[in-house]
Each structure stands twice: as structure tokens, then as C-alpha cells.
Amino acid sequence: MRKQLIAIFDGVRDPRKIDKCTYELGDLLAIAFLTYLTDKKDYADMELFAKHKARDFGLLPYTEQSPSRDTFERLFGILKTDYLEKCVIEQGRHILDLMNEKQIAIDGKKECGTAPREKGPKGDYILNAYVTENALFIGQEKVTDKENEIPAIPRLLDKIEIKGAVISIDAIGTQVDIAEKIIGKGGHYFLAVKENQAGLLSEIKDVIRYNKPTSTYSETDKEHARVETRTVSIYPADKIEDKEILSRWKCLRTVVKVDTNTCHVSEGGRQETQTRYYISDEDFPSAKYYGSLARGHWAIENGLHWHLDVTFKEDECRARKLNAAQNLSLLRKLVLQVVKATDDRLSVRKRLVRASLDSEYLFTLLNNYGF
Template sequence: MNTLISPYFAEVTDPRVTGRCSHLLSDILLMGLCTYLTGGSDYQDMHLFGLERGSQLGDLLSLPNGIPSEDTFERVFKSINPDELESCLRSYGHSILSDLSEKQIVIDGKKQRGVSPTTRGNKGLYLLNVWVSENRFCIAQEKVDDKSNEITAIPQVLEDIDIEGSVVSIDAMGTQREIAELIVEKKGHYLLALKANQKSLFEDVECAFKVHSGLDTYETVDAGHGRIETRKCSILPANQYLLEENLQTWKNLETIIRIEATREIQGKVTTQIRYYISDEKETKAAYFNSIVRGHWSIENQLHWHLDITFKEDACRARAGYASQNLSVLRKMALHIISEQKDKLSIKKRLYKAALDTQYLRKLLKI
């Protein structure tokens, strides 16, 4: 019997020698996914899941030679071509989100600290994640090479996905002229964070907001957990306030944005000012405020759950391609568990799936 995910796993080539395998690749992949759906985190947990639950899922798992060992899980996941498993993630995402038009696509990097705890920067395993904020789903990932950085990896990601009609938001590392041009060429829109790494444009935008406070502003106040946070978004039309050289340099630049965030915690007040650029000619500051907030959703709705809920930073799977491949399974599991309409938290859903085989079947939609 097929699960929701079975057709996508079928795209993955078995890296082992044909005719010398005791266990089916489809069984190994599905048990790996189910391990994350039931709160497990490593190869031992995958083996234990098979021992304890394999017989209850006999219509899903063939298991011709019993349960794979921990070593078998490790050998397979370190050997699978990560491009193929990442392609499963993209195909799965596109099947759910057949049209990304008018969606916000967030691109942001995350380092797996457990895989490379003593390295700095992009050395070790550093993945670019592609996140659809409205649907809370990671539709793609791209490994950043050790001798490279996000600037070279972002165009590769953009080439692999359809961004027509979408708003692509990227942090300051990705604020590059070539990246803005590529987004526009692919008929998407950009919202790029602006810092001093783009000195001329940054100083120009900073000066513009000193001259004018904004043609439109939007303010929000959030209070809770002992803190009060006030956010004020202001926007200006780029063609009226920026130097011509910057307008010519940055493709279709239409709007500059200033976000002033003030946070008060136990009487202590801190203020942070951030700037952004966009090719959209939108006159309402509230719109850009929502896009900026949507960008940060990748931190608390994806990266936080990968680290805290799925213990990604504690993962020590360093051999071969294991860390990349296991990251794909975690992201699939997070989406599946997040899609449930019950009133349980994600943590409680994982616990329930560990206790209740019928609930696990519901997660797999079989």
C-alpha cells in the first residue's frame, strides 16, 4: 500500500550493489521518516522503530529479511545521492504547492552544528533552505560548499524553483545585483535586506530616511512574556530619493523600506533599525511589514523546530551524505506533522504518533 510519500521515494536510486541487499530501500526510507514522525532522532531509533512497530505496519513495510540494523541505516543514508533525495523534497513540495504565485519564498542558511561543532563560517555542513512562509513548508535545500558561500549557492537554488509571481526574501548576504537581476528575469519579485556590505546603496537609503520619515508608515505593538515590542515600518519611492547610479545598478528598484524595532524588557529599552529594498511599487507600508515578518518565520517555524523538536544540532551523522539526507527527512516530517488539524502541539503529535499506530497512519495519509 502506498503512503503519501511513497511515490517520491521511488525516485531515489539504491546506492547498493544490485542483488546483494537484504533490505529494501523503500523500507529503509519509510522507517527513517517514521522515526522522525514518532520523536526519534538517530540510527538506533530507526532500528528500534522497526523492532517495535514494523509488524504493525506490515502492509507498508516488506521487511523480507527482518529489521535493518543500525549499521545498515547508516550505510544507506551516507551513500544515497543527496541530489535525488532533495529532488524528492522539491517534488513533494510542488505537488502540495502547485502554484507558488503570490507566495513568499524565504531563502536562508542554517549550519548543522552537531556535524561540524568546531568549524566556523560555512565550513562543515551549511544548508540553504527554501521556505514558503504562508504554507510553512521547506520546498528545497542546497548545500553551500566549504570553499564558497551563500552568494554562489543562492542562484543555484533560484534556478531550480519556479518563482514567477512570488516574492523572494533574502538576508543581507544575498543582497547582490546579480541575484536581484535573476529574480526579476524569472518573473519574481525581491525583498532584500540591506547592510553595509553594499556601502553605496546602504548610505544612500540611510540618508533618504534622514531627509524624509516616510510617505507611508505602519506600526504594530506586541506585548507578552514580560516584553513589549514596537515595530514601525516606513517606505519611500526609490526614484525620488536615491542617486541615479544606485537606481541604474539595482534592477527595477522601486521601494526602500525602514523597520524600526523597539523592545522593552524589564524597563530596559533597545532599538534596532533595519533597511530593505524591493522591486515592488507598493504604496502601503503594512504590506512590506508583513513581508519582513514573513521572512523571519523561517527562524521560528523551521530552524527552531529542526534544532529543538528534531534535535538536528545534536545529530552527529558526519559520514558521507548522511547529514544532508537526514535533513530532508526531518523537513518532510515537520511538514507532515504541522499539517494536522487537531489542537495538539507539534511535540504532542510526535508523542501521540509514538503511542498510536492509527495516528501514525493518519499522518502518512493511508
């Protein structure tokens, strides 16, 4: 099993002075990975796993010593994030076919543990790229206090393959240059429009006010004490009267409106309505298609960010030395992919708990992912 585990991290370059190292890099990274896979959370847990469980997997074969929490802290601080990221992404390629017609959601997540308390709400963000159909993480980019997500989005797009895929981004990423970059790389865009693009938003509302939709689609979901109805309407973008605004957006073809009505049954039938607007370079004739994109974008929140926060308690992690926050986040994402590859009746959280108690089940998780 050691051979398969350390092979995950073959492409990671060792930042340490080799002649002064007691432990091999692959062993340390495999221990950290297995620590998260068995529902543990921090450097102290990695130390305990190394001492009591690592040799069950054939790890640390060349020494009788065990690495301390300080060893892990130093390593993840100086480890180059790009190398580890490539390894994590490569692990997912065997369950991902061509990008054609895939939806890639891009969204930022605050690394709460990276901000000292005296700084209040400030802190680093990690911008993630996520294939919604496959629930697969494919890339990340750090966003620091000194910038917002706008300059980070092109950097992330440069790192990932998007040809034939639909890129969905919230309103902050609805920028002329970003839309042009997506088209230039052979992708398609589906971008939310809010007040940060006031001129475009005003034109979209006029198109909707004075024209009939070319297609509409409605669906209703009932969940616990809530009933939600979504109605999607699409309009040709060439109905935009201000041609200067229209011409700024590369290949803009379709305007999309999504009306959401939510009835809270447990609150006396209280009604809540919301209208969202999008633009797309595609001219697909079905409103249902664009509705699936609008809903699919939230998969990055429900399928990735939620698990990082709730299942892995990422917000509680206070590791912020150098590259530590990004590197540990990458390991959690790898573990999440491994756990999701097993299809049983347990939740992701329960699978981690069972893996911590049942060694046979832990090996099942690893084998189902291809280790």
C-alpha cells in the same frame, strides 16, 4: 499502508548494488521516515523501529531479517541528495497552489553535527527555501566551508519555481547579480541592506533623512513580559541621488525602513530599539505590505529552523558521512510537513510524542497528509 509509504520515495534512485541487497530501498526510507515521525533520532533508533514496528506497516515483506544501524548509515551516506529532495518537495505540492504573491524566504542553517570539534565554529550550512504562507519547505542547497552563501543562493534559485513570488533574503544575499537573477526568473525581491552594501546603505539613509515617507504603518505586539512596536515607512527609490548606484539594482522601486522598539517589562521597562533597511523591486503603495514581508521572513527561523534544532535536535546529530547530513535533514523536513498538516491543540513536539505512543494517532497524522 506499505504501498503508500514507499510511494513517497518512488523517484529516488537506488545507489546500492541491487544484486547484493537484502532490503528494498523504499522500505529502508519509509522506516527512517517513520522513525522521525515517532520521535526517534538516529540510526540506532531506525534499527529498533525496523525490528519491532516496521512489519506493523507491512514493511520488509520479503525477508525475516531486520536492517542494522550500519545499513542505514551506509545508505544515507551514498544516497544522492537531489533525488530525495525532489521527492520531499513533490509531497508538498498537493498543499501548494500557484506561487503568485507567495513569499519565499531563503536563509542558511548551520549543520552543527557536520563539524568535528577540533574545527571550532566551522561546518557545513544548508541553505533552505521556505514558502512562509504555507509553512512549506521547497528546496535546499549545501554550502561548505570553502564558500559562503553568496554563490549558493543562485544555485538554489535555479532549482525552485519563483515566478510571481517575492523572494526575501538577509543582507548576505543582497547582491546585484542575485537581484537580477530573481527578476530574470519572473520573481520579485525584498532584500535586507546592511554594511556589506555600504554605498547603497548610505544612499538609503539620505533618502530617509531628506524625504517624507509615502506610507507608514505601525503595529504593537504584547508577548509575556515584552511589548514590541514596529513602524514601517516606505520611500520611492528614485529619490536615491547617486543614479549609478540606483541603476545597478534591477528594477529597484522602493526603499523600506522598519523601526522596532521593544519594552522589556520584566526588566524595569528597559527599552531596546533597532532599525532595519530593505529594498524592493515592487512599488506597492502600502507600508503594511512591506511590514508583512519583513516579519514574514522570520517564519523560516521560527517555523523551520527552530523545529529542526529544538523539536528534532538536528544540532545534536553527528551523521556527517558523505551526503548523510543533507539526506537526514530532508527527512526531518518531510516529517515536519506531515505533522503540521494535522490541526489539533498539541504542539509539533507533543504530536511526535503521541505518535510514538498511540498507533491510531500515528495513522491519523499520515492520513491527514494524504497517505
